[in-house]
Amino acid sequence: MTFEAYLGFTGSAATVYLSGNLTDQQVPALRRLIEQALTRPPSRLVLKMADLTGVSAAAIRCLAFAQQQLPPGAQIVLDGAGEDVRRVLAAGGLDRAVTLVTQTPPTSPAPTSPAGPAGPLAA
Amino acid sequence: MAEVTFTFSELTCGYVTDYRGSRFTLTTLDGRTAVIHLTETTCAQLLRNLGEPYLDVTGELQRYLRPGALVFAYGPVYPDAGGLRFQADKLVFTGEGEVPFRFDEPGWWTGQLTELARFQRRCQFGEGPIDFADYRTEIRPGGHKSPSSVQETDTLSRMVYGMASAYMLTGDEDFLEVAERGARYLHDHMRFFDEAAGLVYWYHGIDVGPSTERKLFASEFGDDYRAIPAYEQIYALVGLAQTYRITGDPVIRADIDGTVRLFEEHFRDPRLGGYYSHIDPVTLSPHHDSLGPNHSRKNWNSVGDHAPAYLINLYLATGEDRYRRMLEHTFDMIVTHMPDRTPGAGPFVNERFHADWTPDHTWGWQQNRAVVGHNLKIAWNLTRMHSVLPKREYAHLARTLARTLPAHGRDGQRGGWYDVLQREANGGRHDFAWHDRKTWWQQEQAILAYLILAGTHPTTPGATGGGQAQGQEQGRREAEQWLRHAQEASAFYNAFFLDHDEGSVHFTVLAQGIPFLFGNERLKGSHAMAMYHKAELCYLAEVYTRLLLRQESVDLWFKPHPDADFPGRLLRVAPDLLPAGRIRLEHVLIDGAPYHAFDADALTVTLPDTAHRVTVKVRLTPTPATPAAAVAAAAGAGGARGGRPVYEANTPAWTRS
Numbered sequence: 175m176t177f178e179a180y181l182g183f184t185g186s187a188a189t190v191y192l193s194g195n196l197t198d199q200q201v202p203a204l205r206r207l208i209e210q211a212l213t214r215p216p217s218r219l220v221l222k223m224a225d226l227t228g229v230s231a232a233a234i235r236c237l238a239f240a241q242q243q244l245p246p247g248a249q250i251v252l253d254g255a256g257e258d259v260r261r262v263l264a265a266g267g268l269d270r271a272v273t274l275v276t277q278t279p280p281t282s283p284a285p286t287s288p289a290g291p292a293g294p295l296a297a
Numbered sequence: 298m299a300e301v302t303f304t305f306s307e308l309t310c311g312y313v314t315d316y317r318g319s320r321f322t323l324t325t326l327d328g329r330t331a332v333i334h335l336t337e338t339t340c341a342q343l344l345r346n347l348g349e350p351y352l353d354v355t356g357e358l359q360r361y362l363r364p365g366a367l368v369f370a371y372g373p374v375y376p377d378a379g380g381l382r383f384q385a386d387k388l389v390f391t392g393e394g395e396v397p398f399r400f401d402e403p404g405w406w407t408g409q410l411t412e413l414a415r416f417q418r419r420c421q422f423g424e425g426p427i428d429f430a431d432y433r434t435e436i437r438p439g440g441h442k443s444p445s446s447v448q449e450t451d452t453l454s455r456m457v458y459g460m461a462s463a464y465m466l467t468g469d470e471d472f473l474e475v476a477e478r479g480a481r482y483l484h485d486h487m488r489f490f491d492e493a494a495g496l497v498y499w500y501h502g503i504d505v506g507p508s509t510e511r512k513l514f515a516s517e518f519g520d521d522y523r524a525i526p527a528y529e530q531i532y533a534l535v536g537l538a539q540t541y542r543i544t545g546d547p548v549i550r551a552d553i554d555g556t557v558r559l560f561e562e563h564f565r566d567p568r569l570g571g572y573y574s575h576i577d578p579v580t581l582s583p584h585h586d587s588l589g590p591n592h593s594r595k596n597w598n599s600v601g602d603h604a605p606a607y608l609i610n611l612y613l614a615t616g617e618d619r620y621r622r623m624l625e626h627t628f629d630m631i632v633t634h635m636p637d638r639t640p641g642a643g644p645f646v647n648e649r650f651h652a653d654w655t656p657d658h659t660w661g662w663q664q665n666r667a668v669v670g671h672n673l674k675i676a677w678n679l680t681r682m683h684s685v686l687p688k689r690e691y692a693h694l695a696r697t698l699a700r701t702l703p704a705h706g707r708d709g710q711r712g713g714w715y716d717v718l719q720r721e722a723n724g725g726r727h728d729f730a731w732h733d734r735k736t737w738w739q740q741e742q743a744i745l746a747y748l749i750l751a752g753t754h755p756t757t758p759g760a761t762g763g764g765q766a767q768g769q770e771q772g773r774r775e776a777e778q779w780l781r782h783a784q785e786a787s788a789f790y791n792a793f794f795l796d797h798d799e800g801s802v803h804f805t806v807l808a809q810g811i812p813f814l815f816g817n818e819r820l821k822g823s824h825a826m827a828m829y830h831k832a833e834l835c836y837l838a839e840v841y842t843r844l845l846l847r848q849e850s851v852d853l854w855f856k857p858h859p860d861a862d863f864p865g866r867l868l869r870v871a872p873d874l875l876p877a878g879r880i881r882l883e884h885v886l887i888d889g890a891p892y893h894a895f896d897a898d899a900l901t902v903t904l905p906d907t908a909h910r911v912t913v914k915v916r917l918t919p920t921p922a923t924p925a926a927a928v929a930a931a932a933g934a935g936g937a938r939g940g941r942p943v944y945e946a947n948t949p950a951w952t953r954s
Contacts (some may be wrong), residue, residue, distance in 0.1 A: 267490070
């Protein structure tokens with residue numbers, strides 16, 4: 175499954191939609207999306223992970239780094255993370271620091287900032 | 298010289314040469330003569346350790362102001378017609394009679410470490426159970442926690458180091474429990490385990506909330522902001538390695554090895570050697586643009602701090618050659634790249650480098666400045682390493698620094714060692730970068746450097762470059778000088794850094810020894826201070842003084858797990874990297890009973906197969922008649938020396954061993 179990542183905003187929440195296998199090679203795309211999200215900055219950073227088939231440690235580092243840059247009180251929500259993702263997350267010690275939820279219904283309109291399949295950010 | 302037209306107060310330190318009526322004369326540490334005037338209100342005290350009451354000797358000046366006594370005199374100074382007139386408000390004596398330096402007494406440093414450990418435990422957990430969820434990095438001067446809810450990984454690990462060291466010297470299991478619980482907390486809360494790569498790296502810290510943890514992944518410290526500095530990963534291991542020496546805990550061992558793998562795979566420069574100072578928190582690359590001024594840089598800490606912080610202790614615990622090789626690499630890089638070999642260069646090493654080892658004199662606060670304590674730390678650790686892997690370059694740099702630093706980095710008027718100086722001299726003097734204050738950890742480096750240099754000095758015939766008799770005499774004098782530097786630094790530290798009112802140790806004192814209690818430097822716990830340097834000082838000063846200089850035994854405690862992960866099931870009990878054959882294992886007690894399965898010369902104990910944890914108490918004793926013991930005896934470690942101290946700055950380089 176090809177990796178894809180999109181960023182969208184709903185109010186003060188930023189949502190990153192992820193699908194495919196998030197390998198080290200795809201992490202720069204995720205990092206760019208998160209950096210763009212942090213510029214607002216959001217009160218909540220949601221990562222839709224139901225369609226992720228795998229995740230690398232570098233991606234978890236990216237989330238850990240993102241959490242540190244969020245304003246106080248803002249949280250990271252991982253929505254629909256599978257067992258593999260949860261295992262890498264726990265090994266990275268980040269499971270205590272994020273909110274894990276099972277898949278929730280769509281809460282946002284169509285993405286406004288498509289990154290494409292590991293491609294550059296749209297303006 | 299500028300003319301002084303106003304009064305001020307000053308500290309003068311020196312050796313008494315004469316005492317008549319209401320004044321006495323002393324020779325300062327840098328060889329000048331000073332006359333100190335006593336008044337009817339002058340008060341005097343004897344140096345005291347933490348936990349001891351004030352020791353007033355005001356009524357016994359005749360007894361204490363004897364030739365050869367080291368004294369600190371503080372009071373007003375008047376610009377009289379005949380020169381400066383020093384008046385004594387307070388005097389501090391370092392000892393008396395047969396014990397000229399109280400800190401040379403057996404147990405002084407162990408007692409100090411016990412007090413430090415109790416203070417630290419009380420600050421963090423009170424008298425109740427040990428729960429590291431309550432741990433906080435920031436501790437106010439009186440020992441209370443500040444409102445900050447941050448737990449920094451390094452400071453927690455430094456506390457673990459202090460507690461483990463306190464257990465090793467005392468056998469007090471409460472200290473070990475703190476160390477072990479802290480080590481487990483680090484594993485459970487501060488660790489990032491990269492399962493696929495087999496790497497371990499450590500969060501900068503966590504901000505503890507009522508029900509969640511906010512992870513601080515990259516550094517929050519200004520020098521390293523939003524990067525992963527080698528310095529922090531190195532010090533994350535400081536407490537783990539010391540606890541592992543005692544327990545052999547396989548979980549700790551795995552965490553240490555995973556972090557060493559991080560250093561080797563992501564910090565190390567495989568082409569030009571050494572370790573980069575920072576890596577990007579996501580890519581783990583030292584060359585990522587996000588690193589800004591830390592992009593593709595190496596520094597003293599990223600190369601030189603491995604050894605003292607964890608690597609020597611890891612090698613002591615395992616005896617494994619891969620750690621010895623890593624140690625060798627770091628020291629090879631230090632002697633190859635850090636000394637300044639440009640013509641007319643000053644005594645201080647370079648501390649920051651580009652990837653190709655070109656010195657970087659533009660970085661942040663450092664510019665072209667020298668941290669005095671880093672230079673002392675090099676002298677100390679090269680001397681340790683030289684004991685297990687003798688190299689001419691190690692001994693040469695250690696001794697060159699030891700000979701040249703006092704004239705520039707030490708305060709010859711008041712005692713103690715300065716903080717940061719300009720590397721380039723201005724009119725023959727290395728100006729202070731900001732101030733002339735003194736920090737606790739740099740005193741530690743001076744004490745340990747000169748103790749081990751004196752204790753391991755090659756005063757045997759044939760070890761010098763000159764004739765045998767002449768070389769031996771010069772060597773003996775040099776070893777005496779180095780012991781004297783250690784004692785003078787210890788005197789200043791014990792006289793002015795111990796906080797007898799609130800407990801523990803001051804971060805910084807003014808040049809005159811007055812506590813500097815402003816900003817972060819007023820704190821007893823902070824990003825920069827926890828329980829590493831002051832505990833390391835106590836542990837190793839006790840070891841060096843007793844085993845190398847006073848020819849006395851030292852007892853150490855260990856408590857290995859039944860599944861201890863020690864190679865060959867051998868508990869290695871060497872207290873530090875010391876010259877082969879200098880000490881031996883005299884006896885071993887396991888759970889209080891004599892135990893005979895040990896190698897006295899290899900300093901190893903074959904652990905019994907048991908299902909329960911055992912307590913191993915070992916007695917280490919010096920081998921007879923080592924040259925350094927004679928030096929110690931001659932230099933006054935066990936007896937008073939009359940008159941002027943034997944001290945000369947910039948002694949000729951008589952040896953190039």
